[in-house]
Amino acid sequence: KSSVQTIGEEQIQNPYTELLVLKGHQDIVRFLVQIDDYRFASAGDDGIIFLWNAQTGEKLYELHGHTHKITAIAPFSSSDVTEEKTDLIITASADRTVIVWDCANGRQVQKVSCFHSTVKCLTVLQRLNVWLSGGSDLCVWNQKLDLLCKTSHLTDAGISALVELPKNCIAAAVGKELIIFRLSVSNSGSEGWNILEVKRLVDHQDNISSLVSVNDLTFVTGSHIGELIVWDALDWTKQASECNFWDSSVHPDVQPEIKLSQSPHETSVQHLTSDEECVFAAVGKGIYVYNLQMKRVIACQRTAHDSSVLHIEKLPNRQLISCSEDGSVRIWELREKQQLPAEPVPTGFFNMWGFGRANKQANQAAKKMHESTPVYFLELVGDLIGHSSAVQMFLYFGELGLATCSADHLIILWKDGERESSLRSLTLFKKLAQSGDLQLRL
């Protein structure tokens, strides 16, 4: 009954054969953020922030300070020329405070509680050594938590996403609008900063749900009804857009997956990630790969999960990891398919029906185009089942493994069993050598 691809129990390519359950949170864990090569922080609805060692799973610090759920978290490494690099994390909470923590000792460095609304997003401009908080207005802070400048009240709903653009610009997603701000040092004071609204982009039909910067020249936004727009980061013009209404009827080759209960939620662009070539979009239950050069979707998995995909990430090795509300994490590999003329190619992006704004011409053109180009597909190479509830986010730590956090209050560290085993052997022989030395000394 379910069209979700399954892989079965034999997963040769799945390296994660060992797991560690990290317990500590008492409510949904929503955020994982990497601090350095081996540490990460987790935060969620219980308002506690934990620092973990990604190798051993050891709980390093437990940071208490917020009284409500955490709404945003950002790492901030301040590196003065004189000082050593210190790792900080900034957390914002529904209690309308922002706290800066020192990761080295788990102490609260400073706390700001002068917000009028909940800060929903935080972003750090490492280059300028400032950080921004976005709520109903946008504030710019320096490292010492001095408020440098702020915008006027923008919206009650608040800024949902912030991204840094070149030339000291910031793109903020406010409802359906995308507002570009420019940050400048004011002439009057030495420490004076100014933030100016430069442009408002109103191309999205619905609320912008995700905003990601691809490179210095482009950034991408996705909206709740499945629009994907690629923007030029310098002049903020629309470079390309994929819309949600590619009627499945124009793709007779694709078996129709018409569900009457289709809701806008299922077309929502939950998360976007990108590498240099492609943008990977988590849309509803599916995953779509959009090639920036070809300006079209090159591969997709319409129902990658049983329910909404919440987070996706591209790994260096052409693999893609996605996690979903159904509690599973899946590993995909983007593969090039030998093109067989007879075989139908899934080309449709959002194969949803719906809003009557079909762009059939574009579709036809795209279809003609890719007959001469290689075709890609996403193959499921493994799935990780451990959480009993929605997997909110994950963090890829390279060979250290993968950390996933979930609504079941747990964080699971998935590890390569082989590697761990040999690491343990190494530790074991080191320990043996130590005790061996001890014996010789006697």
Add this chain to the structure above:
Amino acid sequence: MISAPDVVAFTREEELEDDLYREPPLPEEYSVPLFPFAGQGANPWAKVAGSKFTRDFILISEFSEQVGPQPLLTIPDDAKVSGTFDLNYFSLRIMSVDYQASFVGHPPGSAYPKLNFVEDSKVVLGDSKEGAFAYVHHLTLYDLEARGFVRPFCMAYISADEHKIMQQFQELSTEFSKASECLKTGNRKAFANELEKKLKDLDYTRTVLHNETEQQKKANDKGYYTTQAIEKANELASVEKSIIEHQDLLRQIRSYPYRKLKDSEFHPYEPECALDRADVGSDQDPAASDHAEPGETPLYTHMPSYTPKLIKAKSAKCFDKKLKTLEELCDVYFFTQTLDQLHHIERTFRGDVCYLLTEQISRALLKQQSVTNFLFEDVSFLDEKPPEKQYRGCQGLGQDAIDEKCSEESLAPKVVISLGSYKSSVECVPIKMEQEMEDSEEPKMSESVMSEPQENLDYLDADIKGSISSGESIEVLGTEKSGSGLTKSESQASLPVMPSPQAGRSKVGSRRTVSEDSIEVLSTCPSESLIPEDFKASYPSAINEEPYVDDDEGGLRFTPRANPGVDDGQDDISKQESLVQVDAACCIGKESPNFLEPLPELGQKPCEEDGVVRIPPQPYRPAEQGLRGGFPSHDGLSGGLLPYELDSRYLSGSREVSKSSLDECSDSTSYMSSAASTCSDRTPSPAHLGSAAGERHRKRAGQNALRFIRQYPFAHPAIYSLLSGRTLVVLGEDEAMVKKLVTALSIFVPNCSAYAKPVKHWVTSALHLVDFQKWKLIGLQRAVSPAGVNVLHALSRYSRYLSILDADSKTLRCPLYKGTVVTRLADHRTQIKRGSTYYMHVQSVLTQLCSKAFLFTFCHHLHLPISERESEESVVSRRMNFLKLQLGLVNEDVKIVQYLAELLKLHYIQEPGQGGNPLLRFDYVPSFLYKI
């Protein structure tokens, strides 16, 4: 684990004939001829027909100053146990061997009575008329109202088996010392209490008398004293004297050095005490007894404040007074503690000496395997302080006794030989010393050893001669005092007691000469370290051949050896054992020779074909240095691979032997045990000290496992799941049935750490991932309710981590198993019938697995590249080659060993203090559904 307790001997019987000719015949040397007197229904294990009690018991007696020796209580407190045995008579016997000079009084030079802190004496005596042998532990308690303030008591462990007493002497002594110390502590407390009250009484009396005298003085102004007044004055003076004396007593009892109850090795004497003791000589204190008011037995209930009473000068007659009971003497709390301890002793030493020794051996061996023992053994008891093995020779003596007995009773020369060969492994070095040597002076040691023995032997000889010459009917050859003295000198000289053939001979002689008397005191602490003369003869080759000459230079020696020359036999044997059992020492201790030239080494084993059966009960060797304690550098190991010979030959050999012997013996043994009657009771010995429940559990688990294997054709994949660390869920509606299955399967579950067995017998809620981390075997309720649906949903969700045994529909869903280990472990055609035997069989197979895992884990080159340039792939292939070729593992067996190795690593790496994160390892392998 090491050996099955019910494999005692193999007797050919008619009913087994069928099986016998189908299988290859048992080698001649394993078979024991039928007991010659079997025709009369006699039990060859019944040693003494004459004993009048059914099982061992503990007797507490007192030498009452009123009625003489009298029995106070027995443990177990059951009239059946002592039967027709004359407790009164035996009390007289045991009390009469109390040689100690334990009395209190005015020492010649002292004005006040002195308390004598008398140490306990420990003797063994035998009464051949009664068929009883006893370990007797004398102790003295203080009682203010008793003559000389002392009440002599004794605790005796009475058994019909002389050898049991002899062999377990040290253990008994340790345990009884604890009990005695507990009693004495309580007694000191009670005595001090009593003194305080008495002092208050006296003080009050003095005040009263003083007032009376004053009044008389006032009333009488005639200038001369009436006789009444003089009497009063005398009385007052004597009360005052008494106060001073009692104060002094109180000071003495309080100055008694505080000691830890648990420490069994303390020496009770402070130097000045010892001096005082020498001076003690005179009788009881007249003043004290004069003023003792017999009617007022102080109450031991804790009163908030004590109301002093007037003490009358007139004292009642000695025999009128009611002596305090033991309970009153020792404070109720301590008394019950002591009883607990005695019950513990009774439980511990219950059963045949063979069981006890086997148990001790396996415990000692287990303890050595500090790296692997946690996997399948209950190691919590290993944390207990073992009985101090100070007088190793005691074991030797007992061994000697057994040997003699065997040569006399059984007519099988083969058995004698094999017994003789293991006897050589009797360790003569006290543990304590060995540890010292480990610590410091390994190189020096052999010199001192070589220089000292002669002196020591003289000493021993002298002692023995003395005992022989004595023609008394009661001989007390050894006491704690002399024993401890000896020990002290030993440890100072760092000198192991060397086995002395000569001494052994005379020892044997002495025993024989005394035997006609009704009471024989057999224990001789100083001469315990004797090894009989046939000791040497049994390992002549081992002395000449020195396989480990290189060990010293190599620096790879695992265990410091007391003396290469003499101990070589032991080494040899122990090495064989190591090989047979493939214990930890096998790999580490003797690794480098094995690597270099393994075959000649194997070839020179004197009786390598003996296999498992060749390991009879023997006192355990002192624990070799634990792996954790000091591990040799492993640099030498990377040179080559272990030859396949080493493993396969021994493992498979021992397997065959153990299997056949186990299979065949189970029947005859069970027959034996049912026919068993007299002497030591036949109830199997407790699994280990103080846990009879463990034994019961094993038995039941073994029985259930046997049933499981016979009933379920898919037992193998189920067991494989457990062994490879895949959680097995037993699903069923009936709780009892599920729990039974879980119990049965629990014996196959490797432990993740030393403390928690990862088994959950019954769960009713849905499982989570965390549960699979914690538990490897889970009994799960199948319910029809909505909650039950959730449960099933969770099962299917996590099916990749689980094997599911459905007890209701008799299906199993789990990965395929095609290996051989489990086949051997759980053969449904096995002829093992008894649960405990099967348990032992399982343990032995699992031990082999452990040793393989150990080898695999600790072979350096299997995990790390030999050279810098070596690629990871070649290490991996070497590792797989080792597993498959060297360890002979087939298919999925590799996974079992890998899992065990992983557990070993985790356990070894883990810091002792922290629990460490439990991790879940799993494989992505397809599961299959098995049906009956």
